[in-house]
Amino acid sequence: MDFDRTAEYAHKHSEEEGKKVRKMIWVIFWVLLAVTAAEVTLGLVWQDMGIAWGFVKWTFIVLTLVKAYYIVASYMHLGGERKNFKMVVLIPFIVFAIYAIYIFLTEALHLNLTDYLPLAE
């Protein structure tokens, strides 16, 4: 096991630190739960309350990103990693995702508006 140097990097902490970490975990749990509850409530009432769909849709997307941030930064401990590692993980994904979302959805909307084909032949 000479080559396995995991032990040098494995994270450890004391009981007192553990208390703080656990408190943080539960705080974030309540945040995630509250955001999910808000999403479901909005999903059920937006039509009756006459809220515009565009606003509802963007609220859903923003709330989803909020949840994703807390899961990745805190539960997956990416927030505690070195900056260079954060960049290695996040930049390729974000660049690709934004590019692909933009290009595909623009294309799809364009096709929908210009040359609509019935689904079944």
Place this chain on the structure above:
Amino acid sequence: MSASTETLDNKKTWGGGFSPFGISYGKMMMWFFLVSDAFTFTGFLIAYGYMRHRFEDVWPVAEDVFTHFPFMHGDHPLLYVALMTFILIMSSVTMVLAVEAGQRMKRDSVILWMALTIVGGLIFVGSQAWEWYHFIHGTELGALQLADGTIVQWVDEAKNAFMIPGVADAIKGSDAAAMIAQGTEIYGANLTVNEYGVPLFADFFFFITGFHGTHVFSGVVINFIIFVNVLKGTYEKRGHYEMVEKVGLYWHFVDLVWVFVFTFFYLV
């Protein structure tokens, strides 16, 4: 976390002899795997978004499709999937608590939290199976597929009038009778027919939730293997619980993907 706060100079960081990222090889590779897996799910969801925008007018509304709740009659849109989301978030919390206990070398707590995580994962997979069953089985009323392939919904149980998507008024009387005679009644959904609307919706449902469900299931299996190792005291002997942290990363990733599936499949 001490490694992350050290002052670094470039030459020293990349000079060799230790990890320039301050993390172990195994954890780094788990992250790289998760990034590639995230690309796969992004691809799926983007393809879903593409088709949804392409066929916006005839796309089913998820709220009208997933309305069942166990032991309850009637319409309960979103309720069941909200419960599933809650279960998965809960199991994410128990997982992160297992990781935290491992960092304090508390074997008993790791055992407790990992066991709860596995139970949560199994309940989630079971819920997904239940939802698939209802989606495949369909409603009692079913729907009508017209000769041109369009799926239309019955107005009531008499089955002599129907609604065409995007058309405000119901089609009834002799017009309807002729079209009904040429059409076929369909129930439930599979890869080629879907009583709720376009078959593509069903295809994406099976592929995206199926791929996610496979991840949950393999996550449960991996968690179980690590759980057995914890019971055997493998990590106690090794002196650290980093394996729990690595499978924890995978498990949180599964939760993360569900957050996006929940929004883009069920809410938006």
